[in-house]
């Protein structure tokens with residue numbers, strides 16, 4: 239099934255659903271008229287209808303008009319949604335779920351026909367085309383690669399085993415919050431040293447972006463880049479070592495693991 243021939247239905251046009259729809263159109267994978275966005279409060283997406291997207295409050299109409307169906311509702315809203323679209327789902331559809339914590343098998347157990355299901359875990363940077371999206375599919379590798387093409391237009395992607403999806407959620411989706419807290423702390427330090435908060439924020443954020451880009455572009459281990467800025471007996475190594483004495487790496491890893499334990503025990 240070629241993605242290019244198929245309309246895309248996005249069921250649950252909230253934060254993530256809208257970002258995915260907009261990214262697909264901005265990257266010219268589809269014309270706006272080939273993307274159908276649904277939600278119950280249709281008045282919240284009239285601005286997208288004005289841009290040429292199809293919009294609907296009837297999920298069955300959207301599914302009947304599409305080949306690829308993105309499930310973008312909240313976890314608790316999934317069962318009702320599947321019940322609604324079951325009568326119009328066929329074996330030729332592909333379901334792509336971005337719903338946190340719901341496995342492929344759990345989704346399949348709600349279906350009345352055999353439909354391939356792909357799971358994707360993006361993060362909120364998808365709104366600016368900078369998501370890290372992990373993708374899993376137990377049906378076919380080819381299908382995972384097709385869906386990967388969509389998310390490639392919205393940032394970086396990685397196809398993973400579904401058993402790593404919870405870890406991907408913590409590192410990639412919750413990770414946005416973890417790095418935000420780091421940015422906030424750096425900004426507060428900048429203010430204490432004499433910058434106005436907006437200046438401190440710019441310096442901290444652009445520096446973090448530069449650090450991340452260095453690793454993305456060179457593929458270097460972070461420690462290689464750290465070595466480049468740590469003069470013997472200098473201020474960087476003194477600050478870095480103090481952060482480690484205070485438990486920086488340990489706090490980050492422990493936080494990730496608490497998050498991971500929590501996500502494994504949700505439900």
Ligand SMILES: NC(=O)c1ccc[n+]([C@@H]2O[C@H](COP(=O)([O-])OP(=O)(O)OC[C@H]3O[C@@H](n4cnc5c(N)ncnc54)[C@H](OP(=O)(O)O)[C@@H]3O)[C@@H](O)[C@H]2O)c1
Nearest residue numbers: 250251252253254277278279310311312313315337338362
């Ligand atoms: N935010 C993240 O970082 C992130 C990352 C990865 C995955 N996720 C997952 O992505 C999903 C969506 O997240 P979000 O932040 O986009 O949530 P959201 O903004 O609440 O969007 C969900 C949308 O679904 C609509 N909806 C609910 N029931 C519906 C139905 N029966 N038919 C059609 N539309 C329906 C809601 O609008 P109406 O009330 O108007 O219907 C709402 O706009 C969640 O499952 C979340 O776990 C989120």
